Every structure is written in C-alpha cells, then in structure tokens.
C-alpha cells in the first residue's frame with residue numbers, strides 16, 4: 001500500500017529478538033542491555049499474523065533481523081513459516097554470521113532467499129575488539145558455509161567507523177572484486193550506544209569514493225547507491241543516512257521484537273500490534289503506514305529520535 005506521501009511500502013523488517021551473541025561497540029553496551037522477558041517477545045504465531053496482515057497490505061519482502069536473529073531458538077522454523085505466507089516473495093536475513101555455519105543449510109532449505117552479513121573488519125584482533133565477544137574465524141566460517149550451501153548475491157555491510165576501520169575501506173571493498181557480491185558501506189548513525197561518540201567517529205561515505213577513485217556509479221537499489229570498478233564481478237554500495245536524505249525512496253516499515261510498529265527508524269513514534277485480531281491488525285498497520293513520517297532529522301550532528309537502541313530495532 002502507499003503511504004500518505006505516495007511511497008509504496010513493500011518491505012518489512014522484523015526484529016525476532018533483542019538479544020545478541022556480540023556486543024559491537026557502537027550498538028550495545030559491554031554488559032548488554034536489560035533484555036525483554038520471554039513473554040514480552042512476539043511468539044512465532046504473532047509474527048506470522050503480523051506478516052500475513054502486512055502481505056495483505058502489499059508487503060512482498062521480509063527481513064529477519066535483531067539483535068542477532070540466529071540466537072532466536074527455532075529460527076529455522078520461523079523462517080519456514082514466514083516464507084510460506086501468501087504474497088511474501090522474499091525472506092532475507094541480516095546477521096553477524098558467527099552462528100551461521102551449522103545453520104546455513106537448514107535456513108536455505110527453509111526458504112531463506114538471501115543474506116546480508118555484517119562485517120566491519122577483516123582483521124581478527126580488530127574484530128574481537130569491535131564486537132567485544134565475536135571472532136572473525138566464526139564469521140568467516142559462516143560466510144563460507146553460506147557459499148557452500150548455495151546462497152548467492154550476499155550483501156556485506158560494513159559500518160564506517162572513523163579512526164577504527166576506515167583504513168580497511170579498500171580491502172573490504174575488494175571482496176567484490178572476484179565474487180558477485182555487494183559490499184556496502186553504511187554511515188554510522190548517531191543513536192543508542194554511539195549517540196554521544198566524538199565527531200571524528202562519524203565519517204561521510206564520500207571517503208569510500210576518495211579511497212576508491214576507480215569506482216563508477218551504476219545506479220541504485222532502494223536506499224543504496226551502487227558503484228562498480230572495471231573488471232570487478234561485484235559492486236560497492238553506499239548507504240548514507242547521515243549526509244544524504246533518502247527518505248523519499250524509503251519503502252520499509254519495522255516491527256520490534258516486542259511487537260511495536262515503527263513507521264520510521266529514527267522517529268519516536270511506535271504503535272502497539274500485540275493482542276489485535278486480524279481485522280484490527282490490518283486497520284492499525286494501514287493507519288501506521290499511512291502516517292509514515294516524511295523524513296528523519298538525523299545528521300552528522302543530530303542524534304536519532306528513536307527511543308530504542310539499534311539491537312532492539314534491527315537496523
């Protein structure tokens with residue numbers, strides 16, 4: 001369905017848990033955050049009902065995210081349930097991949113179409129420091145397993161962290177040289193854990209174009225600007241919420257693990273979806289979509305107005 005500004009809303013990002021097996025510096029505090037109680041987290045049936053209503057309203061694509069979606073018990077069954085919903089063409093997942101290796105085959109068989117894998121560094125010491133708990137070896141094992149079981153068109157997401165990983169722009173981008181994958185650089189957004197970080201941590205994605213002058217613009221996909229270099233099989237993407245407003249192209253809504261609809265990532269507005277009948281769900285979802293804000297107000301100096309941290313929303 002279209003919102004009041006004519007944007008066609010076709011994409012739902014569903015946070016299946018607020019828990020995570022990592023504690024990335026910019027996303028979660030070292031000792032974690034108070035976690036939702038089990039009874040406050042949407043059940044699989046509640047998630048299916050929300051996806052069914054969203055599909056009825058025109059949503060075609062669902063992203064399973066978190067927290068870390070792979071820590072949700074039964075994630076393979078949930079994937080199968082969501083993939084079976086009438087009208088849903090694509091179920092995809094955003095993951096840190098550290099738990100992926102033993103689950104990759106089952107997720108593929110359950111109907112997961114594609115993976116976005118978060119990878120901010122290719123240096124194992126740095127990975128340990130940035131994620132606080134995770135290991136690069138586990139993430140690479142997950143990436144390899146995904147390849148082996150036949151996941152293709154994987155997208156790698158690296159958050160640009162001034163002074164922490166900007167020296168890895170070229171090596172990260174070069175993953176797209178010999179493989180048909182997208183490596184996307186995301187501007188760090190001032191929210192949650194990093195809302196008060198110093199200015200030098202927030203760098204514009206223009207830095208990627210300075211480091212890789214051979215990149216040529218080849219179009220866009222959703223909110224990602226795409227680039228390619230001569231002879232490369234894959235592409236480099238830039239997602240720049242801090243320096244460019246792409247809200248007019250936004251086609252997504254979000255649902256948190258405790259069942260709140262967020263029409264905009266950076267707005268404080270949340271609408272409760274729990275406990276509603278299927279007719280009420282349709283009504284509340286369509287009103288929420290209609291009222292999606294025109295744009296957010298976040299930029300290099302101003303923090304997000306979202307009331308939650310990223311691990312609670314799912315990116």
Ligand code: SAM
Nearest residue numbers: 027066067068094095096118188189310314315
């Ligand atoms: N745990 C999964 C993962 O890391 O891929 C999924 C959830 S995580 C919150 C989703 C994405 O949000 C990750 O790519 C992460 O790097 C990104 N992210 C978290 N905090 C961010 C921030 N402040 N600015 C930009 N991206 C952020």
Ligand code: SF4
Nearest residue numbers: 020022024027067096
């Ligand atoms: Fe966990 Fe993903 Fe946040 Fe890292 S970015 S702490 S992996 S939810």
